[in-house]
Amino acid sequence: MEKQINKMKETVEENTEHLRNMIENVKKESLDEIDYLEKTSLHAFDDQREILDIHIQNHNETVGEFDDLKHCTTPESVIEFHKKIVSKQLHTPDIVKLRLPSFKSESCIDNKNVQKYVGKITNTEPYTEYIRVSQDHKINFGCEKEANCIRKIVVNSNPGLQGCRHISLADDDHFWVSDYYGNLMLADLDGHVNKIEITKDKCSGFYTVAANGDLFCVNERKKKILRMVKDNDFDPDQKPFISNATWKPVSIYCSKYSGEILIGSLKDKSLDARVTRFDKAGKQIQQIMSPDYIVPHYVTENYNGDICVSDWERCAVIVHNKLGKHRFTHTGPLRKCYPSGICCDLLLNIIVYDGYSKSVLIIDCDGRFLSTLINLQSDWTGLLWHTRGLAIDIQHNLWVGESHSNTIKIYSYLNKTQDSSV
The missing domain is CATH 2.120.10.30 (TolB, C-terminal domain)
Incomplete structure (x- = not known):
């Protein structure tokens, strides 16, 4: 009996250790993937910000040039100023919609799910079958x-x-x-x-x-x-x-x-x-x-x-x-x-x-x-x-x-x- 009980304990310990290692491996892979997605998402946001910053700067410069319009006193100078503004071809940049990563748990983890991997004791009433010596x-x-x-x-x-x-x-x-x-x-x-x-x-x-x-x-x-x-x-x-x-x-x-x-x-x-x-x-x-x-x-x-x-x-x-x-x-x-x-x-x-x-x-x-x-x-x-x-x-x-x-x-x-x- 003692050998059987010790064997059961060893099996539970081994299965538990194996499950623990599996969980640690999955945890490491998931965290590494999340870190990678975080870096790529931040890089994409930085690219978008850089494009917007350039367009904002161009628009600000164009708005500043309108201050020169007040110095145009002749029709010729006004026409010349208009040609200069139109040649810049200002337009609104295309904004790319970035998709953020998401996480979804496949199933609810409970004791029963974990027990499937650790192992289940099937005989939970060890004292229902009594050992008698009434023959002697x-x-x-x-x-x-x-x-x-x-x-x-x-x-x-x-x-x-x-x-x-x-x-x-x-x-x-x-x-x-x-x-x-x-x-x-x-x-x-x-x-x-x-x-x-x-x-x-x-x-x-x-x-x-x-x-x-x-x-x-x-x-x-x-x-x-x-x-x-x-x-x-x-x-x-x-x-x-x-x-x-x-x-x-x-x-x-x-x-x-x-x-x-x-x-x-x-x-x-x-x-x-x-x-x-x-x-x-x-x-x-x-x-x-x-x-x-x-x-x-x-x-x-x-x-x-x-x-x-x-x-x-x-x-x-x-x-x-x-x-x-x-x-x-x-x-x-x-x-x-x-x-x-x-x-x-x-x-x-x-x-x-x-x-x-x-x-x-x-x-x-x-x-x-x-x-x-x-x-x-x-x-x-x-x-x-x-x-x-x-x-x-x-x-x-x-x-x-x-x-x-x-x-x-x-x-x-x-x-x-x-x-x-x-």
Whole structure:
């Protein structure tokens, strides 16, 4: 794919350079011709002026000679003067009408005309034909059964973890988890905490881990994104990786494949919300302003490039494709939902925790509700609803954080089919 994309870019660059050279050549020829016409036209005007100047001078001289008529006192002298004037044969010169050059544009130049020469991309919806791997895996729709809970991790720390609001996997043996009070902890699979960061940020999906293990964290109050290199600590005085004076970040996700960063944010003193894409160097390369967003609490990326946002103020999961075009808005099987933690599986399905139905839902890549994956009604503590962190590891196990405790349950989610060669 990378070779094909690079080849397309090279072809566009070559065609554009060729068109630019053609335009420069035509421009030079046209300007040279205009310069030549200007010189020849001015020369013709100068010739006409010279002829007229000579005739005007002759007429002025003749008019001056009439002053001598007053000295003619005899008929003979008058006749002699008349013969002199007539002999000059004064006449009006022929004036040649000069034709000025003109310029006419043959056609209106627009983007379509230029695109014919540069080249046109024929497949503008690269994510409509999805690549699935369902031949090798199937969903374990009964994974909520206790037998399919393959592990429980109790995060032991001081201060204690007050609910698992967001989870981001660091590597095979470690993960980051945060609670309702901005306590961010790095723990191992036995629940031992290796690092604690007190962020005081209470936004939801406010941190993410890159493929190389670096941690990116939102500082909502100071409107900036901090980067912590793997095995280092946050430096509060470090230069922000990304900052914006008018947009407050509330969620972040780093693509494990491209390394690009998605940030959900809100604009000060307005109701505007957006998701912005940045490259690895922190340069903005895309902005999605959608009226469907109210507060993009959680953001993630599907395997097909779709941008999935969990927005409980909107009571919906909102999905745009990689080009920023809205694909669908899902409001849950009960026509209402309070989505929080969100992730995507290898089959392009979207998994989200719904605080309204107190369950983990699974939605396909076209926005259709597939099933209630895990029913957590019995795990409910009596409050209206809770947020929960979700994640899927490289073994395709589903991690579900409990909303009211320091426990994370890991479920067997995707199972290998009996015949993976089909």
